[in-house]
Amino acid sequence: MTEVNRKGEVWIFAEQEAGKLSDVPLELLSKGRELADTLSVPLGAVLIGHGVGELAATLVAHGADKVYVVEDACLAHYQAAGYARAMCQLIRQHRPQICLYGATAIGRDLAPTVASAAKCGLTADCTDLQIGDHTPPGTSDVHRNLLLQIRPAFGGNIIATIVNFDRWPQMATVREGVMVMSKADPARRGQVVRCEADLAGLELPLEILETHRQAKKVNLKAARIIVAGGAGVGSRENFRLVWDLANCLGAAVGGSRAAVDLGYVDHDHQVGQTGTTVRPALYIACGISGAVQHRAGMQESAKILAVNTDPQAAIFSVAHYGIVGDLNEVIPMLIKAIRGGERIKHAPQAAKASS
């Protein structure tokens, strides 16, 4: 829309599938809470589906002041046509100033469709969101309290901050795990706003014939220690070193995008902007150069140990401990030190170098 709105609420899209909320909306609520408090406006969550009303309580517990609920049988399973129409109607009616979505398969289908219909700006895969002012170059107009949408771009060689100051709402997508989920507070109070969507004449062009969801084989977000390998490991066979070190630490195995693309380890193990964002107590990076998209996914680990033959490798810029050396020599030395060292209190996770 072209009428600028500086008073609206901050909204997050509460993605659900088969009646269950994923982690992303809860993470978005934490960031949304910060943004809403900075702007002194309410934080709303938008819940679209069928038979999903009871999820509103969880959204309130995680920070939503209001939950806008749109339910209809034709919204039972996500497709762009129905969800975008409902979202656009809510936006026109209630005029939020900011809308955040998870950068999930659904979010990346829905958010651009809504942005196109509303003719507003959308920034994908933000790694940070802040409130700030912007003055277009060559002018002295100051636009205050805009959403600063921050993300790596151009293959990770730059960090770009994007703003939308002449269309509303300001929209952004954020990947899972990038924002930290706050704790639930069951005592929080919030308002459930039941909305009727005008779906008259809605044609749902897609027939969902079959769906199949598989749980991830590895839970990187929950791991206390992660041992990750990069392109420097050299081969899938050699990745056995990473598995061995992980096994003797009871750690989960991670991989950089390069290692996944090269087939050294499966996609479920990918750490980084397009993989999983992790914050373990200890992250050991072996043969990982440390491209910004990888660093974005692990740099908040409590302790980082980097092993790389290249002393200039970017990974060292975020490391707490560094060994400049060949992982083929260093990993066995670390394993020997661990085994010869003290007792390990928690049981090692059952992990094999499977294909």
Next chain:
Amino acid sequence: MGYNCVVCVKQVPDTKRITGQAMKEDGTVNRAALSMIFNPEDLNALEEALAIRDAHGGTVTVVTMGLPMASAVLREALFRGADRVVLITDRRAAASDTLATSYILSCAVRKLAPDIVLCGRQAIDGDTAQVGPQLAEKLSFPLVTYVEQVLELDGRRIKARRNVGNGWEMVASRLPVLLTVRDTANTPRPPAARRMMKYKKALCPAEVAKAVEDAMPTAADAAKAAEIKKRCQALSAAGLLIEQWNLDELKADLIWCGRDGSPTKVHRIQSVVLTGGAYREFASTEQACTELIAELIEDHTIG
């Protein structure tokens, strides 16, 4: 039966191979130091279209929006089997974000009246994955993202498998439809030698104009114009003139194009500067490793 497939492709810098010279001191891109390539997932989209034509007949038209040098990806499309290629180029389209780009593309695609529009899932420079869905919304076509396989095409119905990351889905849709195709969908066929021989000489009118300018820089304008016309006619007769459309020919409303049509604006660009890491260095020796591990056990990081 035959289907008219339109594939939207983009010429992008090879962001996986950026060297130190690619970024200038002020944080802007040094385009002269970049190698430009066919966006990888657009090659998958093109391959999907060519496979549809192989199986069902019809035509494959490839469209790109960019500078005249983007004709290079159109030539590549011809090498791989495209029937028709169109360049959308206009100074007024510069600085278009995804919303403006999808608007301009929608004007072009409507002119081509396709049965199936195919886009790569995302481009490796912007990485937004937004143009496909936004184009579908502007065309009012059903949207099927993350397509990994076109399973069936029967009359006006298409069945496809989507890979949504944590699983898959089989969906059916009526035509016309817009698909975004992901990298796991197929292996793009290589350029065909004979088509390369023929189409390496294909040029768009803007490239012809530049060649004439270089060849006869001091000639009178009328002479240059005559030479441009002559060369374009010759190329056209040989089926080697790349069609070139500007925003007027697309009947595009300029308020939705270029900078004015782009709600997203850059506030700031920062080159990724690595601050020297203040890490504690341990030598690559058994003794140092033993000390390091002991320390981590001592403070309960390990164990």
